[in-house]
Amino acid sequence: MAQAVRRPLRRKAQDMIEGASRRRAHADEGFSMVELTVAMLVLGVLSMAIIGLVLQTQSMSESNRSRIAAANLAARELDIVREEFTRNSGAPIAVADQGVVVNPHQLTGQTAGQPLRVDGTAYTVRRTSAWNITGNGVSACEGGAMVKYPTLRVQVEVTWKDMGAVAPVTTVAALAPKKDDKVAGTTGYVAVKVTDALGQPNPGRRVVVFSATESRSGLTDSSGCAVVQVNPGASGTMYSARMSDAGLVDITGDPEPEKVVGLVERGKLNNNASFAYDRAMSLRIHFVDTAGDLVADSVMDGQPYTVVASEYAGASGGRMLVADGAVVTLTGLWPTQYGAYFGTLPPPGGYDTVAPGGPGVPTIEVEVPTP
Incomplete structure (x- = not known):
């Protein structure tokens, strides 16, 4: 009876030893493809962070050296002026x-x-x-x-x-x-x-x-x-x-x-x-039809239009100009709000305006009446 009991126990112990051996053998086989990919990704992220830190440190070091040299030149100039x-x-x-x-x-x-x-x-x-x-x-x-x-x-x-x-x-x-x-x-x-x-x-x-x-x-x-x-x-x-x-x-x-x-x-x-x-600003004017599309250059060539500044010197902020095409760019303007309209009389419904600032050149679309 005792011998019969010991036999299953020995078999169970042997199975456990064999299972452990198989697990060790599996571990010795190396990383799987997924594990390798994750490891490479983590390594890449860490490498980029380290490289960024190194470059930032290098840039700060160069900037500090430049500032020190500039400070020395400024002090030198003041010393010469004092003398x-x-x-x-x-x-x-x-x-x-x-x-x-x-x-x-x-x-x-x-x-x-x-x-x-x-x-x-x-x-x-x-x-x-x-x-x-x-x-x-x-x-x-x-x-x-x-x-x-x-x-x-x-x-x-x-x-x-x-x-x-x-x-x-x-x-x-x-x-x-x-x-x-x-x-x-x-x-x-x-x-x-x-x-x-x-x-x-x-x-x-x-x-x-x-x-x-x-x-x-x-x-x-x-x-x-x-x-x-x-x-x-x-x-x-x-x-x-x-x-x-x-x-x-x-x-x-x-x-x-x-x-x-x-x-x-x-x-x-x-x-x-x-x-x-x-600082002077620029203003771009697009002359468009009722559908919002640019008219032909020939339509606007020689035609009058009016630009109105909200801040101005003189009696009026309006200025009559002559177009040479469907797109006109004005430069050297005082930086303030501008409006524009076709011809010399403001339209009954008003006209569009634009203020300086923001990306690009401020642009106004001016509708050209249909003949």
């Missing part, structure tokens, strides 16, 4: 007279006026000098007064090739002339306010102030104010101001608008001039 500013009694005025200069001090062995090269990267150093005068207001453009002892604000901005979305390196210093320097008493100052299409301060805009005998320039600061030092005659000199940034216009569409500043006297600040100045 020039204190060289003699006439140096502060000479530095201020330079206004806006690009790459004024080259590195050893490099070409004057060209970008400065450091470790194979080209850097552009732009220096702006303007007298810091507040007058009676927050900025020189908001209040006029006798100018007794101004300081010179020097800003150095360094950019480089392929900097992408990285911000330029900017350094600012305020330089105070010595009491016996030839600054107060013989010089005058013109402050020009520049705003954009929304009436907000427009920084970084170049302003040229000129008379019959001299021309000087400056850049608007964060408040949209540019202060330019001038040298009027003993009884004062008449000056004007002009904007000259590429791609920008005033409300009349003029890319280089001018305004009379008026009489500038020695030791005084004149802030009579201001400009609304912004």
Whole structure:
């Protein structure tokens, strides 16, 4: 009886041993195709993540190296300007007279006026000098007064090739002339306010102030104010101001608008001039039939149409033009809302309008009446 019981137990144990052996043998056969595919997919995802992290780290490292080099160039430029500013009694005025200069001090062995090269990267150093005068207001453009002892604000901005979305390196210093320097008493100052299409301060805009005998320039600061030092005659000199940034216009569409500043006297600040100045927009007009399809160019060639601006200078925002085809593109426009219609009389049902902004060129479809 005992022997009969032991026999099934031995058989069961043997079966368990054989089953374990078969499982080990199956495991030794390797991955199945599904398991191999999943493993390769996981490995690919991890590899892409690691490669992306490496590339991002490398890009950040290169960007940091460029910023360090740019900061060193900016500090170098300010050091040179400080030395020039204190060289003699006439140096502060000479530095201020330079206004806006690009790459004024080259590195050893490099070409004057060209970008400065450091470790194979080209850097552009732009220096702006303007007298810091507040007058009676927050900025020189908001209040006029006798100018007794101004300081010179020097800003150095360094950019480089392929900097992408990285911000330029900017350094600012305020330089105070010595009491016996030839600054107060013989010089005058013109402050020009520049705003954009929304009436907000427009920084970084170049302003040229000129008379019959001299021309000087400056850049608007964060408040949209540019202060330019001038040298009027003993009884004062008449000056004007002009904007000259590429791609920008005033409300009349003029890319280089001018305004009379008026009489500038020695030791005084004149802030009579201001400009609304912004990047020009384009407008495209499609002349279509009642079905919305473009008409033939021959239909519109020589035909009048009217463009209406919501903001304008003068008595009316409407302007009659002559088409030369079914598609017309207008450029150099003040950025505001525009409408357009066929002929010279607005249609009874109104006309379509479009505002600046958004992707592409703003487009208006103008329906052409059927003959």
